[in-house]
Amino acid sequence: xxxxxEGVALEISFADxxxxxxxxxxxxxxxxxxxxxxxxxxxDSVVLAAHDLVDGRSLSSMVTAPAAGAYLRDEIRFSDDGxxxxxxxxxxxxxxxxxxxxxxxxxxxxxxxxDAFSRALFDPYMTRPLGLDEFxxxxxxxxxxxxxxxxxxxxxxxxxxxxxxxGRNPRALKAGGFTSAxxxxxxxxxxxxxxxxxxxxVLSTExxxxxxxxxxQSSEPYLFGDRPLRSIRSLSQAADRALTEAGTxxxxxxxxxxxxxxxxxxxxxxxxxxxxxxxEGMRRLADDPRANPSGGGASGYSRPAMGLxxxxxxILQLRGQAGPVQLDGVRTALASGSSTVAGQTxxxxxxxxx
Amino acid sequence: MKSRMxxxxxGQTSYKRAHTELSSADMIWEAAEKALDxxxxxxxxxxxxxMGVAPDALAGENGxxxxxxxxxxxxxxxxNTGGVTGSSAAFAGAxxxxxxxxxxxxxxxxxxxxxxxxxxxxxxxxFDPVYEKDFPLTTITMAALRASxxxxxxxxxxxxxxxxxxxxxxxxxxxPLAHIHxxxxxxDILESPLLAWPIHRFEACPMSEGACALVIAGESSxxxxxxxxxxxxxxxxxxxxxxxxxxRPEGTLVDLLSLRRSAERAYADAGVTDARKDIDVVxxxxxxxxxxxxxxxxxxxxxxxxxxRFVQEQFTDLSLPSFxxxxxxxxxxxxxxxxxxxxxxxxxxxxxxxxxRQVPGVRRAVATGQGGATQFSTVCVLGTERPD
Numbered sequence: 001x002x003x004x005x006e007g008v009a010l011e012i013s014f015a016d017x018x019x020x021x022x023x024x025x026x027x028x029x030x031x032x033x034x035x036x037x038x039x040x041x042x043x044d045s046v047v048l049a050a051h052d053l054v055d056g057r058s059l060s061s062m063v064t065a066p067a068a069g070a071y072l073r074d075e076i077r078f079s080d081d082g083x084x085x086x087x088x089x090x091x092x093x094x095x096x097x098x099x100x101x102x103x104x105x106x107x108x109x110x111x112x113x114x115d116a117f118s119r120a121l122f123d124p125y126m127t128r129p130l131g132l133d134e135f136x137x138x139x140x141x142x143x144x145x146x147x148x149x150x151x152x153x154x155x156x157x158x159x160x161x162x163x164x165x166x167g168r169n170p171r172a173l174k175a176g177g178f179t180s181a182x183x184x185x186x187x188x189x190x191x192x193x194x195x196x197x198x199x200x201x202v203l204s205t206e207x208x209x210x211x212x213x214x215x216x217q218s219s220e221p222y223l224f225g226d227r228p229l230r231s232i233r234s235l236s237q238a239a240d241r242a243l244t245e246a247g248t249x250x251x252x253x254x255x256x257x258x259x260x261x262x263x264x265x266x267x268x269x270x271x272x273x274x275x276x277x278x279x280e281g282m283r284r285l286a287d288d289p290r291a292n293p294s295g296g297g298a299s300g301y302s303r304p305a306m307g308l309x310x311x312x313x314x315i316l317q318l319r320g321q322a323g324p325v326q327l328d329g330v331r332t333a334l335a336s337g338s339s340t341v342a343g344q345t346x347x348x349x350x351x352x353x354x
Numbered sequence: 355m356k357s358r359m360x361x362x363x364x365g366q367t368s369y370k371r372a373h374t375e376l377s378s379a380d381m382i383w384e385a386a387e388k389a390l391d392x393x394x395x396x397x398x399x400x401x402x403x404x405m406g407v408a409p410d411a412l413a414g415e416n417g418x419x420x421x422x423x424x425x426x427x428x429x430x431x432x433x434n435t436g437g438v439t440g441s442s443a444a445f446a447g448a449x450x451x452x453x454x455x456x457x458x459x460x461x462x463x464x465x466x467x468x469x470x471x472x473x474x475x476x477x478x479x480x481f482d483p484v485y486e487k488d489f490p491l492t493t494i495t496m497a498a499l500r501a502s503x504x505x506x507x508x509x510x511x512x513x514x515x516x517x518x519x520x521x522x523x524x525x526x527x528x529x530p531l532a533h534i535h536x537x538x539x540x541x542d543i544l545e546s547p548l549l550a551w552p553i554h555r556f557e558a559c560p561m562s563e564g565a566c567a568l569v570i571a572g573e574s575s576x577x578x579x580x581x582x583x584x585x586x587x588x589x590x591x592x593x594x595x596x597x598x599x600x601x602r603p604e605g606t607l608v609d610l611l612s613l614r615r616s617a618e619r620a621y622a623d624a625g626v627t628d629a630r631k632d633i634d635v636v637x638x639x640x641x642x643x644x645x646x647x648x649x650x651x652x653x654x655x656x657x658x659x660x661x662x663r664f665v666q667e668q669f670t671d672l673s674l675p676s677f678x679x680x681x682x683x684x685x686x687x688x689x690x691x692x693x694x695x696x697x698x699x700x701x702x703x704x705x706x707x708x709x710x711r712q713v714p715g716v717r718r719a720v721a722t723g724q725g726g727a728t729q730f731s732t733v734c735v736l737g738t739e740r741p742d
């Protein structure tokens with residue numbers, strides 16, 4: 001059963017003292033429902049992605065789910081990336097469990113410590129005492145990737161292009177935010193801009209202008225030693241599945257919004273989804289207009305909203321509503337979302353304009 | 355539900371205060387291996403894995419479920435819906451099968467609260483840290499609030515709570531996996547210390563660790579396995595503030611509107627028209643014996659005002675369903691997993707594989723989930739008959 005996008009909304013802000021988290025969520029979900037042209041009475045499902053440790057309270061969906069429209073509806077919350085929640089919503093609609101679903105994800109970096117969140121991902125006895133966080137893995141990847149002169153040169157241009165794209169993206173964070181201290185050889189330009197992000201969309205079984213044509217998910221082992229660092233195997237597998245289902249090669253998509261914690265992860269992500277050959281991801285980030293035109297992590301970053309944010313940016317491209325970062329003739333879009341630890345689980349969504 | 359599917363494998367660790375000899379991954383793997391063994395499958399037959407883990411703070415590690423990834427390369431997602439985490443995970447696994455994206459899904463729930471020295475404090479952070487801070491609201495006092503309301507409005511007595519609890523403990527004596535094995539009479543329970551009036555210590559659930567897993571297979575993958583057909587599944591979310599649930603026409607705080615709405619939808623899918631006659635076994639997620647009473651009218655077993663009478667009827671009318679033959683959450687409450695344990699126990703009953711706690715002739719069983727200060731409710735109907 002084909003699944004369609006009826007409405008989408010996103011907001012990237014920072015430390016907005018006028019609104020609490022529930023109000024941020026309500027505003028974005030309301031905007032997505034308004035965008036869909038539907039009434040709340042026509043929506044029978046709510047699928048959320050949120051982390052207690054980001055929201056700052058246990059079972060945070062108690063207070064956030066009603067703000068997302070869950071009152072007396074079939075609601076489920078994933079403590080996973082927003083793209084995984086999107087995928088779960090698709091399965092619920094395909095299975096006939098629901099007819100129309102809100103999918104929402106958020107993260108408020110101004111009210112939690114992203115570095116502490118990352119350190120808590122590691123085993124408290126064996127690995128946390130080493131001072132590991134997810135940026136360490138990104139730095140290890142960077143050491144492997146940035147060895148060649150041509151990659152270092154492309155890296156400089158990619159940093160500039162990403163920053164410029166975020167500057168032109170009207171939805172990107174324009175003031176406030178912060179970055180974590182980079183681990184060698186990462187530089188400030190590689191780092192995500194921590195922000196407050198809320199994203200929401202309305203999915204439906206009724207035809208609209210935007211259709212989900214492919215979906216794939218995959219996972220990797222927990223221990224880094226069991227994973228290849230030079231590539232993101234789970235993202236490759238997820239992309240293969242999504243693109244095969246869509247009947248589209250990765251090289252043929254008109255726009256790719258690929259999630260990655262750092263610029264290095266975005267480059268490896270482009271390679272994994274097939275938009276760049278192995279070793280060419282950084283150059284494509286520097287030169288290929290199809291690669292993360294939104295500005296990627298430089299436009300604002302907060303777990304676990306990123307996968308849904310990437311999907312939202314892809315939808316806006318397909319609708320021709322991306323503003324100054326709009327590409328011409330976008331018919332097919334790919335978006336990915338990753339979850340901890342360091343992209344251990346991946347979801348890829350392929351969308352098409354009717 | 356549009357597709358036919360069934361639980362064909364059940365795996366559970368034992369439940370106890372702390373599994374000090376097992377890591378989180380060990381517990382997940384033990385439950386998963388048992389479920390796969392029960393289904394006669396290995397991990398290669400599984401297309402999607404859904405994990406259920408509730409507050410990270412209880413495990414002391416963020417994303418603890420990901421330490422246990424196996425069958426790498428498969429979809430692997432985590433659900434966190436508090437007390438209904440286990441049933442939500444099962445429903446999410448069923449959606450993967452129902453969508454056709456998986457022929458078989460493996461769903462696992464883990465509770466690791468034995469690692470936390472501050473479990474109750476962690477639970478108490480479910481309430482608003484600003485507006486409700488000055489109100490002594492905890493997971494126990496919130497239950498006491500409901501129990502006292504039930505006594506005032508519907509005429510329940512402290513004796514009713516003790517009798518329900520006693521029945522659950524005695525049932526648990528036949529369940530080797532249960533955390534609590536005590537033959538407690540109603541008098542024993544009434545003599546136990548008060549936690550918050552009218553709730554006595556032995557009317558409350560223990561804090562347990564453990565893991566539970568289910569293998570859910572689409573019809574084409576069931577083969578000659580013994581199925582517990584998933585006949586109806588429904589989930590409903592309510593308002594957060596308890597005050598918003600007192601004076602509304604749809605139902606008060608103790609009417610469990612979210613459970614009633616879920617039951618209506620699940621029963622409709624399952625073809626249940628008379629709960630007293632159509633259901634043989636009920637596995638309830640009621641962490642307090644008084645909370646169990648709230649479910650009776652919501653699930654269609656009696657009118658709200660007849661609740662106290664229904665407590666007594668259970669001991670005399672053998673035509674009524676058996677409630678919590680496993681002992682229920684008062685005998686083991688691994689919070690993240692408890693709602694899945696209810697489905698697991700219901701599936702074992704339907705499949706005739708519940709051992710000493712088996713109820714004879716079970717054709718249909720109901721499992722409930724309850725979480726978030728009764729904000730979230732799930733109902734799952736399982737049966738021997740393949741759905742139409």
